Amino acid sequence: MTLNEIKDILRANVLTKCDTNMHIERVYSADLMSDVLAFCEPESLLITALTNAQVIRTAEFANIKMIVFVQGKRPDRETVALSEEKKIPVLITNLSMFDACGRLYEKGLRSCPDAE
Amino acid sequence: MPVADYMRRDCEVVLMQNKCEKTAEGVFFLTGKDFSNAGVASSELKAILEKMGINHGIIRRAAIAAFEAEMNVIIYTPAGMMRYSITPDYLKIVVEDMGPGIEDIALAMTEGYSTAPHYIREMGFGSGMGLPNIKKNADEMKLSSTPGAGTTLEFIIKIKRE
Numbered sequence: 001m002t003l004n005e006i007k008d009i010l011r012a013n014v015l016t017k018c019d020t021n022m023h024i025e026r027v028y029s030a031d032l033m034s035d036v037l038a039f040c041e042p043e044s045l046l047i048t049a050l051t052n053a054q055v056i057r058t059a060e061f062a063n064i065k066m067i068v069f070v071q072g073k074r075p076d077r078e079t080v081a082l083s084e085e086k087k088i089p090v091l092i093t094n095l096s097m098f099d100a101c102g103r104l105y106e107k108g109l110r111s112c113p114d115a116e
Numbered sequence: 117m118p119v120a121d122y123m124r125r126d127c128e129v130v131l132m133q134n135k136c137e138k139t140a141e142g143v144f145f146l147t148g149k150d151f152s153n154a155g156v157a158s159s160e161l162k163a164i165l166e167k168m169g170i171n172h173g174i175i176r177r178a179a180i181a182a183f184e185a186e187m188n189v190i191i192y193t194p195a196g197m198m199r200y201s202i203t204p205d206y207l208k209i210v211v212e213d214m215g216p217g218i219e220d221i222a223l224a225m226t227e228g229y230s231t232a233p234h235y236i237r238e239m240g241f242g243s244g245m246g247l248p249n250i251k252k253n254a255d256e257m258k259l260s261s262t263p264g265a266g267t268t269l270e271f272i273i274k275i276k277r278e
Contacts, residue, residue, distance in 0.1 A: 057155030
């Protein structure tokens with residue numbers, strides 16, 4: 001699924017300059033960054049309601065490709081600047097964590113690690 | 117000069133000295149509660165490993181373990197330092213801090229055990245996964261601590277497979 005498709009499905013806004021054709025297959029959602037560091041696979045999308053700079057750092061170290069912030073939460077300017085520097089696109093949506101995950105699952109995205 | 121600039125200069129000097137060799141070493145100074153710079157040291161280390169052309173999977177393990185160790189110093193201690201040495205065979209990281217120390221190391225290594233205050237958990241850390249995460253990503257790990265004096269964490273990630 002491309003960044004553009006994810007943006008449309010989640011009715012999200014893209015906060016950073018990025019490649020809209022960037023491709024995603026796996027998703028991990030959590031607000032605990034240590035869980036993300038432990039379980040998220042490289043090249044995944046991270047869905048979270050935490051919007052601090054440590055989320056971008058976590059994505060940087062875990063090789064996460066893209067971040068969606070849910071519940072209408074908007075990261076501050078420094079956090080957005082860090083994500084641009086690290087070339088990790090950041091999207092925001094008003095949907096809840098449950099709805100954001102549900103809609104992407106319905107359209108074919110799957111969790112990492114895959115439980116099935 | 118901000119601490120981050122010192123770190124950057126330190127890395128650059130080390131890289132210049134070792135441009136032709138597959139070795140590097142250096143140190144990052146970490147300041148407790150300095151959350152705006154949390155992750156800078158691990159990010160610099162990741163950049164050094166990338167410049168040295170090390171395998172991406174190994175860099176990812178090193179970066180995750182270093183970040184967890186860096187966060188521990190920033191969350192729990194007033195200050196500490198992270199020394200790294202890279203050889204063609206392995207990456208060794210030693211993190212020493214001036215924190216309160218760990219009374220029961222076996223308990224601290226248990227997944228889910230944490231002494232982090234609420235505001236740290238709100239930042240997404242302190243879920244009791246940090247030390248187990250470091251152990252999982254490292255090939256060898258040693259943790260020693262003197263309550264009241266500080267903690268030393270040492271871990272090795274092999275670069276060359278035996």
